[in-house]
Amino acid sequence: MAGHSQFKNIMHRKGRQDAVRSKMFSKLAREITVAAKMGLPDPAMNARLRLAIQNAKSQSMPKDNIERAVKKAQGGEGDNYEEVRYEGYGPAGVAVIVEALTDNRNRTASNVRAAFTKSGGSLGETGSVAFMFDRVGEIAYKPEAGDADAVMEAAIECGAEDINSDDHGHAILCGFEDLGDVSKALEEALGEAESIKVVWKPQTSTPVDEEKAESVLRLIGVLDDDDDVQNVYANFEVDDETMAKLSAA
Numbered sequence: 001m002a003g004h005s006q007f008k009n010i011m012h013r014k015g016r017q018d019a020v021r022s023k024m025f026s027k028l029a030r031e032i033t034v035a036a037k038m039g040l041p042d043p044a045m046n047a048r049l050r051l052a053i054q055n056a057k058s059q060s061m062p063k064d065n066i067e068r069a070v071k072k073a074q075g076g077e078g079d080n081y082e083e084v085r086y087e088g089y090g091p092a093g094v095a096v097i098v099e100a101l102t103d104n105r106n107r108t109a110s111n112v113r114a115a116f117t118k119s120g121g122s123l124g125e126t127g128s129v130a131f132m133f134d135r136v137g138e139i140a141y142k143p144e145a146g147d148a149d150a151v152m153e154a155a156i157e158c159g160a161e162d163i164n165s166d167d168h169g170h171a172i173l174c175g176f177e178d179l180g181d182v183s184k185a186l187e188e189a190l191g192e193a194e195s196i197k198v199v200w201k202p203q204t205s206t207p208v209d210e211e212k213a214e215s216v217l218r219l220i221g222v223l224d225d226d227d228d229v230q231n232v233y234a235n236f237e238v239d240d241e242t243m244a245k246l247s248a249a
Contacts, residue, residue, distance in 0.1 A: 137179030
C-alpha cells in the first residue's frame with residue numbers, strides 16, 4: 001500500500017494518543033472555522049462545513065468543540081486563515097505535498113522549508129510535484145462496515161473508481177466531482193462514513209527501503225506536528241515486510 005493512509009496508520013500507532021488527539025482536534029476545529037467563514041455557517045447550506053463537521057464527529061470530537069469552532073466564524077473571532085500548498089521532494093526523491101491553513105505565511109513557509117532541508121529533501125515551487133498526483137475524493141470506512149468483497153461490490157455500484165482495504169479499514173476513491181453523489185450512495189449502502197475528504201492520490205509510487213522509509217516518516221511526522229499543517233501526502237511505497245518492521249518499531 002502507498003500514500004498517506006499508510007503512514008497515518010503508523011504515525012498514530014507510534015504517537016502518544018492524548019497528544020495526537022489534542023492536535024487532531026485543534027486542526028479539525030481550524031478547518032471548521034475556515035469552512036464556516038468561507039460560506040454560510042449552516043452545514044446544510046455549506047458542503048465544506050458539512051464535511052468538516054462530519055469528519056470531526058467521526059474522530060469523536062466533542063459537540064461543544066464543534067459548536068465553538070462554528071461560533072468563532074459567526075462572531076468574526078479568531079485569526080483569518082488562508083489555504084497554502086507546499087510541494088517538494090523528501091528523502092529518496094519521494095514527492096511530498098503539504099496543505100496548510102495559516103495566519104502567517106512566512107512562519108509556515110519557514111517551518112515547512114526547514115523540515116524538508118533537515119530531512120535531506122528540498123522545497124520546490126507550487127506545481128513542482130502536484131502533476132504527479134490526482135485530486136480525488138476519499139471516503140473512509142471502519143473495518144466493521146463489511147469485508148473487503150462486500151465493500152468493494154457496494155463501492156462499484158455507487159460509482160467509486162478504486163478501493164483499498166486492510167486491517168485498519170476501507171478507503172474508497174472516486175472522482176473529485178463525484179464525491180457528493182458517491183458518498184451519499186455509500187451512506188445508504190454501508191452507513192455513515194468515518195471520513196469524507198478530498199485527497200492527493202499518487203499516480204505512481206517511489207519504492208523505498210526501510211532506512212529511507214524511516215527518513216520519510218520522520219519528515220512527515222515533523223510536518224504533521226506543525227499546527228499550521230492540515231494534511232501531508234507522499235508517493236512513497238514500502239513492501240509488506242518493511243511495513244511490518246516500521247509498525248513494530
